[in-house]
Amino acid sequence: MHDTHLxxxxxxxxxxxxxxxxxxxxCWRMAQWGLSPAERLRWIEQCLDLxxxxxxxADIYGGYTVEGLFGEALALAPAxxxxxxxxxxxxxxxxxxxxxxxxxxxxxxxxxxxxxxxxASLRALRTDHLDLLLIHRPDALMDAAGLxxxxxxxxxxxxxxxxxxxxxxxxQLRLLHRRHPLVTNQxxxxxxxxxxxxxxxxxxxxxxxxxxxxxxxxxxxxxxxxTDPQALRVRATLEALAHAHGVSPATLAYAWILRHPSRPxxxxxxxxxxxxxxxxxxxxxxxxxxxxxxxxxxxxxxxVA
Amino acid sequence: MHDTHLxxxxxxxxxxxxxxxxxxxxCWRMAQWGLSPAERLRWIEQCLDLxxxxxxxADIYGGYTVEGLFGEALALAPAxxxxxxxxxxxxxxxxxxxxxxxxxxxxxxxxxxxxxxxxASLRALRTDHLDLLLIHRPDALMDAAGLxxxxxxxxxxxxxxxxxxxxxxxxQLRLLHRRHPLVTNQxxxxxxxxxxxxxxxxxxxxxxxxxxxxxxxxxxxxxxxxTDPQALRVRATLEALAHAHGVSPATLAYAWILRHPSRPxxxxxxxxxxxxxxxxxxxxxxxxxxxxxxxxxxxxxxxVA
Amino acid sequence: MHDTHLxxxxxxxxxxxxxxxxxxxxCWRMAQWGLSPAERLRWIEQCLDLxxxxxxxADIYGGYTVEGLFGEALALAPAxxxxxxxxxxxxxxxxxxxxxxxxxxxxxxxxxxxxxxxxASLRALRTDHLDLLLIHRPDALMDAAGLxxxxxxxxxxxxxxxxxxxxxxxxQLRLLHRRHPLVTNQxxxxxxxxxxxxxxxxxxxxxxxxxxxxxxxxxxxxxxxxTDPQALRVRATLEALAHAHGVSPATLAYAWILRHPSRPxxxxxxxxxxxxxxxxxxxxxxxxxxxxxxxxxxxxxxxVA
Numbered sequence: 046m047h048d049t050h051l052x053x054x055x056x057x058x059x060x061x062x063x064x065x066x067x068x069x070x071x072c073w074r075m076a077q078w079g080l081s082p083a084e085r086l087r088w089i090e091q092c093l094d095l096x097x098x099x100x101x102x103a104d105i106y107g108g109y110t111v112e113g114l115f116g117e118a119l120a121l122a123p124a125x126x127x128x129x130x131x132x133x134x135x136x137x138x139x140x141x142x143x144x145x146x147x148x149x150x151x152x153x154x155x156x157x158x159x160x161x162x163x164x165a166s167l168r169a170l171r172t173d174h175l176d177l178l179l180i181h182r183p184d185a186l187m188d189a190a191g192l193x194x195x196x197x198x199x200x201x202x203x204x205x206x207x208x209x210x211x212x213x214x215x216x217q218l219r220l221l222h223r224r225h226p227l228v229t230n231q232x233x234x235x236x237x238x239x240x241x242x243x244x245x246x247x248x249x250x251x252x253x254x255x256x257x258x259x260x261x262x263x264x265x266x267x268x269x270x271x272t273d274p275q276a277l278r279v280r281a282t283l284e285a286l287a288h289a290h291g292v293s294p295a296t297l298a299y300a301w302i303l304r305h306p307s308r309p310x311x312x313x314x315x316x317x318x319x320x321x322x323x324x325x326x327x328x329x330x331x332x333x334x335x336x337x338x339x340x341x342x343x344x345x346x347x348x349v350a
Numbered sequence: 351m352h353d354t355h356l357x358x359x360x361x362x363x364x365x366x367x368x369x370x371x372x373x374x375x376x377c378w379r380m381a382q383w384g385l386s387p388a389e390r391l392r393w394i395e396q397c398l399d400l401x402x403x404x405x406x407x408a409d410i411y412g413g414y415t416v417e418g419l420f421g422e423a424l425a426l427a428p429a430x431x432x433x434x435x436x437x438x439x440x441x442x443x444x445x446x447x448x449x450x451x452x453x454x455x456x457x458x459x460x461x462x463x464x465x466x467x468x469x470a471s472l473r474a475l476r477t478d479h480l481d482l483l484l485i486h487r488p489d490a491l492m493d494a495a496g497l498x499x500x501x502x503x504x505x506x507x508x509x510x511x512x513x514x515x516x517x518x519x520x521x522q523l524r525l526l527h528r529r530h531p532l533v534t535n536q537x538x539x540x541x542x543x544x545x546x547x548x549x550x551x552x553x554x555x556x557x558x559x560x561x562x563x564x565x566x567x568x569x570x571x572x573x574x575x576x577t578d579p580q581a582l583r584v585r586a587t588l589e590a591l592a593h594a595h596g597v598s599p600a601t602l603a604y605a606w607i608l609r610h611p612s613r614p615x616x617x618x619x620x621x622x623x624x625x626x627x628x629x630x631x632x633x634x635x636x637x638x639x640x641x642x643x644x645x646x647x648x649x650x651x652x653x654v655a
Numbered sequence: 656m657h658d659t660h661l662x663x664x665x666x667x668x669x670x671x672x673x674x675x676x677x678x679x680x681x682c683w684r685m686a687q688w689g690l691s692p693a694e695r696l697r698w699i700e701q702c703l704d705l706x707x708x709x710x711x712x713a714d715i716y717g718g719y720t721v722e723g724l725f726g727e728a729l730a731l732a733p734a735x736x737x738x739x740x741x742x743x744x745x746x747x748x749x750x751x752x753x754x755x756x757x758x759x760x761x762x763x764x765x766x767x768x769x770x771x772x773x774x775a776s777l778r779a780l781r782t783d784h785l786d787l788l789l790i791h792r793p794d795a796l797m798d799a800a801g802l803x804x805x806x807x808x809x810x811x812x813x814x815x816x817x818x819x820x821x822x823x824x825x826x827q828l829r830l831l832h833r834r835h836p837l838v839t840n841q842x843x844x845x846x847x848x849x850x851x852x853x854x855x856x857x858x859x860x861x862x863x864x865x866x867x868x869x870x871x872x873x874x875x876x877x878x879x880x881x882t883d884p885q886a887l888r889v890r891a892t893l894e895a896l897a898h899a900h901g902v903s904p905a906t907l908a909y910a911w912i913l914r915h916p917s918r919p920x921x922x923x924x925x926x927x928x929x930x931x932x933x934x935x936x937x938x939x940x941x942x943x944x945x946x947x948x949x950x951x952x953x954x955x956x957x958x959v960a
Binding site: 215242243245247248249251252304305306334335337338339341342348349350 | 747748757759760761792799824827
Binding site for chain 2: 148150152182212215
C-alpha cells in the first residue's frame with residue numbers, strides 16, 4: 046500500500062462550492078439493507094470514522110423511503126448533522142403508492158415540484174437544510190430561468206446551500222449554469238462505461254472547474270459478476286492490476302476513477318463498511334497512467350489509436 | 351377547451367428580432383393546391399383572420415414556383431403586405447428547368463447566389479423586403495465572414511430585415527451568429543422526431559434566446575398515416591390525449607410542440623383553413639407535463655430513465 | 656490550368672501563429688523510403704524548391720526513427736534550417752525496442768513525457784527548436800493546467816515556438832486552448848472521410864481562427880486503390896473532374912481540401928517529388944462549389960438534403 050496522496054479532508058466541488066468528502070457514501074439501496082435504526086446509525090458513524098462524511102440521496106430512492114430511513118437514524122444522534130453533508134436529488138416522478146398523484150414516470154423541474162420535493166426531503170431527513178440538491182435527469186421541459194428562481198428562493202430560505210445536476214449533457218448543464226451557478230454534474234463512469242471521457246462531459250467539468258460526482262463506479266456490480274466479453278476482459282485486467290498493486294479489485298476500480306484529472310468523487314453503493322473502506326483505500330493509490338490505459342484497453346477491446 | 355394561454359399577437363423571435371405570429375403558415379406545398387389567384391388570396395386572408403400573419407417560404411418550394419404563386423395573389427390586394435410577415439430561405443440549388451445553370455443539387459451561400467436568390471424572391475413575392483431570410487441548410491463551404499457581409503448589405507439596402515438559419519447544428523449556428531446576429535433556427539421537431547431535444551439544438555436556442563421555428567410538426571403526415579410501430583404507438587397516445595382534452599389529434603400535436611420552453615413557432619403545411627385552425631387551437635391548450643411525457647414515451651418506446 | 660489563387664508563401668496558422676507553407680511535406684513514412692542521407696537532403700531541397708518549406712513529423716514515426724533520418728540529412732546542410740519549419744508531435748507512447756520503458760501503447764501528456772519527447776526530437780532533428788509541437792491524440796488523463804505550464808516552460812526555453820493539437824474534439828481542444836493558446840488542430844479529412852465537416856471540428860477551427868492541418872488527404876491511398884463501393888464512386892467522380900479541369904486526380908483531391916473555408920493545410924505522404932508537385936498544383940485550381948459537392952455526393956452515396 047502506498048502513502049495517501051489524496052486528502053481525506055472534505056474539499057470543495059468548485060471554488061465557493063460545498064466541501065464533500067473525497068468518497069461519498071451512496072444510500073441508494075438502503076431500503077434493501079434490512080437494518081434497524083440503530084444499525085443504520087452505526088453505519089453512518091462508521092462511514093464518518095473512515096472520513097466519508099458526505100451521503101448521497103434522492104427523493105425517489107427506495108421508492109421514496111430511503112431519506113426517511115436515514116433521517117430516522119440521524120434522529121438518534123442529531124448532533125451528527127454538523128459532521129456530515131447531505132446531498133439529495135429531485136426531478137424524477139415515479140409511479141408509486143407514495144405519490145398517488147403521479148400517473149406516469151416523468152420528469153418535473155417546475156417550481157411546485159422542486160419545492161415540494163425539497164420540503165419532503167428535509168422532513169424525511171430530519172434536517173433543516175440540504176448541503177447540495179441535484180436535478181436528477183435532464184427535463185426537456187425545464188424552464189431554466191424559472192428553475193434558477195426556484196434555486197434562489199430555496200437558497201435564500203436556507204433550505205438548500207448549493208445546486209447541481211446529474212446525467213446532464215454539456216449543452217444541458219450550460220443552459221442552467223448560465224442562470225444559476227452549478228457545482229457538479231453527477232454522472233456514470235467506470236471501467237465498463239467510458240462515454241463521459243469522449244462526449245465532452247468531463248471536458249466541460251474541467252473547463253468550468255466543477256468536480257464530477259460518479260455513480261456506478263463499479264458498473265452496478267457487473268464489474269465483478271458480468272459474463273459478457275467486456276466484463277470478462279475488464280475483470281481479468283482489474284484482478285491482475287489489483288494483485289500487482291496489493292489492493293482489492295474494487296479499490297483498483299475506484300483508483301481508476303480517482304486518477305482522472307477532473308478530480309471526481311466516487312459514490313459507493315454498498316452497506317458493507319468493508320466496501321466503503323475499499324473505496325477509501327483507493328485514495329492511497331496513485332494509479333500509473335499505463336495501468337489506467339490497460340483498463341481502458343480491456344474495456345474497449347482495442348489499444349489506443 | 352381551455353382559455354387562451356399563449357398570445358395570438360405577433361411576438362419577437364428574440365430581443366430586437368422580427369415579430370411573427372405564434373403559428374406560421376407554411377406555403378411549401380402551395381403549388382400542389384390547385385388554387386386560382388383569388389382563392390390563394392382568400393386563403394391568405396383567412397389565415398390573417400385567424401391571427402396567422404407570418405408566411406413561410408423558400409426560393410425552391412414548388413420547384414421555384416411557390417413564391418410567384420403567393421406574390422400573384424398578394425398583387426390582388428397589395429395593402430395586405432403591411433399586415434403580414436414574409437419569411438423565405440435560400441442556399442439550396444435544385445436541378446430545375448427554372449435554373450438551367452444548376453448542374454447538381456448543392457448548397458451555395460456565396461454573395462452572388464444569396465443576393466440573386468433574394469432579388470428573385472422579392473420579384474416573385476412582389477414585395478420590396480423580406481421580414482426574415484434563412485439559410486436553408488448548412489453549407490460546408492460557407493465563408494461566415496463573407497456571408498455576414500452579404501447579410502449586412504441586404505439589410506442596409508432594406509431588402510431583408512432579419513436573418514436566421516435552418517437545420518443548422520449548434521456549432522454551425524454559432525459560427526455564423528458570431529459574425530451576424532441570427533434570430534432563429536428553423537428545425538424539425540414532432541412527437542415522431544425528437545432529435546433536437548437531446549442534441550443541443552434546443553438548448554442552444556434557449557441559451558441564445560432565439561425561438562426556434564418548427565417544420566414537420568405533424569411528422570409530414572406520418573403522425574396520422576404511418577403504419578410503422580412508432581407511428582402506431584404515437585397515434586394511439588395522441589388520440590387518447592386529444593379525446594381527454596377535447597381537441598383534435600392535430601391540435602394535441604401542436605400543443606406538444608408549443609409546450610417546449612424554447613417557445614417554438616410551429617409551421618403548418620396544409621391548404622385547409624380547418625387545419626390551420628387546429629394549430630391555432632393549440633394556443634389555448636396548456637398541455638400538462640405528464641401528457642407531454644406520455645407522447646415522449648410513445649415515441650421512444652420506453653419510459654424515461 | 657488556372658492562375659495560382661492561393662499563395663505559395665508561408666502564411667500564419669492563426670494571428671500570431673507560425674507561418675507554414677500552404678502544402679506541408681509529411682515525413683511519416685520516410686523510414687520506408689530507403690534513401691541515403693544525401694538523397695533525403697535532395698528530397699528536402701526539392702520540396703523547398705516547390706515552396707513546400709514545412710515538414711511534418713512525430714516522435715513515433717518510423718518507430719521513433721524518422722526524426723533521426725531527417726536530422727541526419729539536415730546535418731549535411733545545416734543552413735537549410737533557416738528556410739524550413741519543423742512540426743513534430745508527442746503524446747503517444749509506442750511499445751518499441753527504442754523505448755523499453757513502455758509496457759503498453761498509451762497516451763501521456765505529463766510534463767516528464769512531453770519534455771523528454773521534445774528533447775529527443777530536438778536531438779534527432781539536430782535543431783535547437785521546433786516551430787510547432789502538437790499533442791498527437793487526446794489524452795483522457797491530460798491535466799490541462801499542467802500541460803499549459805509545460806508548454807510555457809518549453810516556449811520560454813526557446814525549444815518550441817508554438818503549440819497545437821491533433822485529432823482533438825472541439826471540447827478537448829477548447830479545454831487546453833483556454834489554458835494555452837493553440838494554433839491548429841491536425842485532423843483527418845478527405846473525400847473519403849467527411850466527419851470533420853459535420854461534427855463541429857471545422858466549425859470550431861473557423862470560429863477560433865485556427866487553420867487545420869489535414870492528414871490522410873488522399874485517404875491513405877484508398878482513394879486510388881480501394882475497391883469498396885465508396886472508394887469506387889469517389890474515384891470515378893475524381894477522375895472525371897480531374898479530366899475536366901486538366902489536372903491529376905491527386906491534384907483534384909487536394910483542391911477539394913483547399914476549397915474549404917477553414918483554409919486547411921494538407922500534408923503530403925509520398926517520397927515522390929511528383930506527388931508533392933501534384934499537391935502544389937492544387938493551389939492553382941479553385942474548385943467550383945458544384946464540383947466540391949459532386950465529390951461529397953459520391954462519398955456519401957446520396958445528394959444533399
